[in-house]
Amino acid sequence: MTFTFTALLCLGLALGLGTPVLAGIPPKPVLRVQPDYAVPENSTVTLLCEGTMRATYYYLYKNGKRCSLHTEILQNNSKAAFSISKIGPHEAGRYYCEYWSSDGWSGYSDPVELVVTGASNKPILRARPSPVVSEGMNVTLQCVSRQPQNSFILTKDGQPKSSSTLGSQYDHSTDPYQALFSVGPVTSSQRWTFRCYGFNKNSTLVWSEPSDPLELLFSGSLHKPTLRAEPGPVIASGRSMNISCQGTLDAEMCFLHKEGTQTTNEIGNKYTRSIPSVAQQHAGQYRCYCYSSAGWSERSDTLELVVTGMYNDNPFLTALPSPVVTSGGNMTLQCVSRYGYDKFVLTKEDEKFSSSLDSQYIYKKGHHQATFSVGSVTPVHSGTFRCYGYLKNTTHLWSVPSDPLKIHISGLSKKPSLQTQQGHILDPGKSLTLQCCSDINYDRFALYKVGGTDFTQHHGQRTQAGLSVANFTLGSVSRTTGGQYGCYGAHNLSSEWSASSDPLDILISGEIPATPSLSVKPNSTVQSGDNVTLLCQSTYTVDTFILSKEGAAHQPQRMKSKSQDWGSQAEFSMSAVTSALSGTYRCYGSRDSSPYLLSHASAPVELCVSGLERYLKALIGVSVAFLLFLFILIFLLLRRKHQGKFRKDAQKETELQLPAGAIEPVIRHRGRQKRSNPAAATQEESLYASVEDKKPKDGVELDILRPPEEDTQGRIYAQVKDPRLRKAEAVLHSAVSREGWDTQKKAESQTRWSCILQALCILQAADYKEPQDVVYAQLCSSSLRQGTPAPPPSLAGEAPEEPSVYAALAVAGPGPVPNKEEQ
Numbered sequence: 001m002t003f004t005f006t007a008l009l010c011l012g013l014a015l016g017l018g019t020p021v022l023a024g025i026p027p028k029p030v031l032r033v034q035p036d037y038a039v040p041e042n043s044t045v046t047l048l049c050e051g052t053m054r055a056t057y058y059y060l061y062k063n064g065k066r067c068s069l070h071t072e073i074l075q076n077n078s079k080a081a082f083s084i085s086k087i088g089p090h091e092a093g094r095y096y097c098e099y100w101s102s103d104g105w106s107g108y109s110d111p112v113e114l115v116v117t118g119a120s121n122k123p124i125l126r127a128r129p130s131p132v133v134s135e136g137m138n139v140t141l142q143c144v145s146r147q148p149q150n151s152f153i154l155t156k157d158g159q160p161k162s163s164s165t166l167g168s169q170y171d172h173s174t175d176p177y178q179a180l181f182s183v184g185p186v187t188s189s190q191r192w193t194f195r196c197y198g199f200n201k202n203s204t205l206v207w208s209e210p211s212d213p214l215e216l217l218f219s220g221s222l223h224k225p226t227l228r229a230e231p232g233p234v235i236a237s238g239r240s241m242n243i244s245c246q247g248t249l250d251a252e253m254c255f256l257h258k259e260g261t262q263t264t265n266e267i268g269n270k271y272t273r274s275i276p277s278v279a280q281q282h283a284g285q286y287r288c289y290c291y292s293s294a295g296w297s298e299r300s301d302t303l304e305l306v307v308t309g310m311y312n313d314n315p316f317l318t319a320l321p322s323p324v325v326t327s328g329g330n331m332t333l334q335c336v337s338r339y340g341y342d343k344f345v346l347t348k349e350d351e352k353f354s355s356s357l358d359s360q361y362i363y364k365k366g367h368h369q370a371t372f373s374v375g376s377v378t379p380v381h382s383g384t385f386r387c388y389g390y391l392k393n394t395t396h397l398w399s400v401p402s403d404p405l406k407i408h409i410s411g412l413s414k415k416p417s418l419q420t421q422q423g424h425i426l427d428p429g430k431s432l433t434l435q436c437c438s439d440i441n442y443d444r445f446a447l448y449k450v451g452g453t454d455f456t457q458h459h460g461q462r463t464q465a466g467l468s469v470a471n472f473t474l475g476s477v478s479r480t481t482g483g484q485y486g487c488y489g490a491h492n493l494s495s496e497w498s499a500s501s502d503p504l505d506i507l508i509s510g511e512i513p514a515t516p517s518l519s520v521k522p523n524s525t526v527q528s529g530d531n532v533t534l535l536c537q538s539t540y541t542v543d544t545f546i547l548s549k550e551g552a553a554h555q556p557q558r559m560k561s562k563s564q565d566w567g568s569q570a571e572f573s574m575s576a577v578t579s580a581l582s583g584t585y586r587c588y589g590s591r592d593s594s595p596y597l598l599s600h601a602s603a604p605v606e607l608c609v610s611g612l613e614r615y616l617k618a619l620i621g622v623s624v625a626f627l628l629f630l631f632i633l634i635f636l637l638l639r640r641k642h643q644g645k646f647r648k649d650a651q652k653e654t655e656l657q658l659p660a661g662a663i664e665p666v667i668r669h670r671g672r673q674k675r676s677n678p679a680a681a682t683q684e685e686s687l688y689a690s691v692e693d694k695k696p697k698d699g700v701e702l703d704i705l706r707p708p709e710e711d712t713q714g715r716i717y718a719q720v721k722d723p724r725l726r727k728a729e730a731v732l733h734s735a736v737s738r739e740g741w742d743t744q745k746k747a748e749s750q751t752r753w754s755c756i757l758q759a760l761c762i763l764q765a766a767d768y769k770e771p772q773d774v775v776y777a778q779l780c781s782s783s784l785r786q787g788t789p790a791p792p793p794s795l796a797g798e799a800p801e802e803p804s805v806y807a808a809l810a811v812a813g814p815g816p817v818p819n820k821e822e823q
Helices: 002-018 613-655 678-683 728-737 744-763
Strands: 029-034 038-040 045-050 055-062 065-067 071-074 079-084 093-101 112-117 124-128 138-145 151-156 159-167 177-183 192-200 202-207 214-218 226-230 234-236 243-246 253-259 263-266 273-276 284-292 301-313 316-320 325-326 329-339 344-347 355-356 361-362 367-374 385-390 397-399 404-409 418-422 431-438 443-450 456-458 466-475 483-490 504-511 517-523 525-527 532-538 544-549 558-560 569-576 583-589 594-597 603-611 702-705 716-720 774-780 805-810
Touching: 029 065, 029 112, 045 055, 045 093, 045 112, 055 071, 055 079, 055 744, 065 805, 079 093, 124 192, 124 214, 138 151, 138 273, 151 177, 192 774, 214 253, 214 263, 226 301, 243 253, 243 284, 301 385, 316 385, 316 404, 329 344, 344 367, 355 367, 367 385, 385 431, 418 483, 418 504, 431 443, 431 483, 443 466, 456 466, 466 483, 504 583, 517 583, 517 603, 532 544, 532 583, 532 603, 544 569, 558 569, 558 744
Parallel strands: 038 112, 112 202, 234 301, 301 397, 325 404, 504 594, 525 603
Antiparallel strands: 029 045, 045 079, 055 065, 055 093, 071 079, 093 112, 124 138, 138 177, 151 159, 151 192, 192 202, 192 214, 226 243, 243 273, 253 263, 253 284, 284 301, 316 329, 329 367, 344 355, 344 385, 361 367, 385 397, 385 404, 418 431, 431 466, 443 456, 443 483, 483 504, 517 532, 532 569, 544 558, 544 583, 583 594, 583 603, 702 716, 774 805
């Protein structure tokens, strides 16, 4: 029994020595590290040991050894702070602390591992395939370093004790050290932000610099934010810019993610990230996400951030054929560079780039180019354009921009004309002024050069001739002046320009080290109508020959050259030459690569066209005189015909007004006419018609004149006043109808008038040699009395004299008709 008691007593003493609760030993302290258990090198760290208020002394231990650090007692001896001002790799280790009080020594605190970072370069942390994840999925995080690392450790922000360590793996294909960590399943109810470090096995608490934080982003169902770049998505290198992400009002945090990278930038509740100097690494595609208590938003639309100026070889942008495009027409813009860009992109001010095209290498010109075509142009397309070049593996790094090209829209108003007083071909150094003019009252004019970007505008001025003109002084010409020019006109109240003028070529001579020769075939002096050939030759190889005539207003002729063993030549043929082609000619050579830069001028050649032109002028004069004579003749014939018609009308009117008894037989002694048969001449009784044209415009009158009393032979005369009587028969019948004679007398009268009509018919067929001649025609050989037989003709050869009726007809002409006394 004594033995049992002694054993229990020893057991109680032993428990009393080892159990503080039983013996009153103070509790163990708590050791904490501020600001974090993993701190960068050279930073300040405070290790805080928390005990009881009765503690008197505090002690800190590192890896089992007591540390002699500055100690500060806080809050009535309940805490002690051990400070390390500049921590280094040798301060890394396992720390714990204890304290002494009136109750004795406390136990040791739980150990704390103090990690010093920054011993090597930071690794890269990626989420595979993307940091944008979905609810409940597992994510693989990859920590990669190009420096040798034995192990990698992954930490999660906000959970210092939550970390995992993996040994590194070496990838021979890409030459990195890496470790793959599996995380998940992830939920959108919390944030998932990670970092990773690398370290070596002989110093497990000395880590590399931390990787950039990787935030896992959730594409939720809340309204997507808006992502913008100011001043614009295309920005020059070195300029400042802001990227803003505008979410809903209840958004607590927004994150900016650059596509193709594993980094996410926390913008905070200000929703804006400022970049003071844009550099190459800022270029790329961006999206943003916002987080609130309700969850994650949808991702924003993609922002294409382009950094320009990464290549110093700026391209050249031109409009073909000019920077003025007709409304509704097609626009062609060409971007050219001698640098080997893979692609060209065309942009319009204040807008995203319109399009990009693969470049094409033009072997003959030795440059790369891309041609952009825009159809159905409207006023919306007017504005300033630029183009850039870039390489296919860096699509967001562009070259410096081309010079700005302003596009104008033209209407359908009348085109002006463009001319020069100095000629089309000029020597370097000569002064050149181009004049744009129009009969339309344009207020302003613009001059452009095909293939250029300048669009020079001048105010129009009115001339005394009523033209609107503007003079464009180009100064002393050089090789850059050569080219094709055009001009436009516009009114001040309209934004549209007129149609383009006809193109004007300006050629610069002396830019090719060659002097061609010019000759004429068959000769320099030719006859008008001959064929002439001007032969231009050069020992220097050229692609085109240009023939120029001194003082000519038209543009010089161009002709492709033909290669010869000794050089090049071209033949300018002229068929049926005239004096207008006479003059002084010269020829030049040019290359296709620079068609407006010419060689030196050939020696002048004088072409003289002469010969048949004076005969041609004489022939023209004779032809004109003949046509004039023919015109006068036709005029006179028409006038005569008109007068005849007028007289006929007057005759009808006069004859219808003849009174009864106006026609009476008149017997007048006419004397004997000379006949081949004198006996017949003495026996016949003659009737004469005396024709007078006293008044050309009067009507026709036919009178039977009474013979004078001394005329005893009883001859009958008819006086006809118009020899052009064509309807005498109607007149005579009208006159006879008015006679008051008896039946026998009427019969005799009708016989007489029948004979007179026969005389008139003979008059129409007569051939007059002298207009004053009097023609006598025997009308009837019968007796003048009804029923009186005619005497028989004489058989002895001389007929007896018998009464006959004659018409004495005087043709109206230049001479007057004889009156009664003269007859």
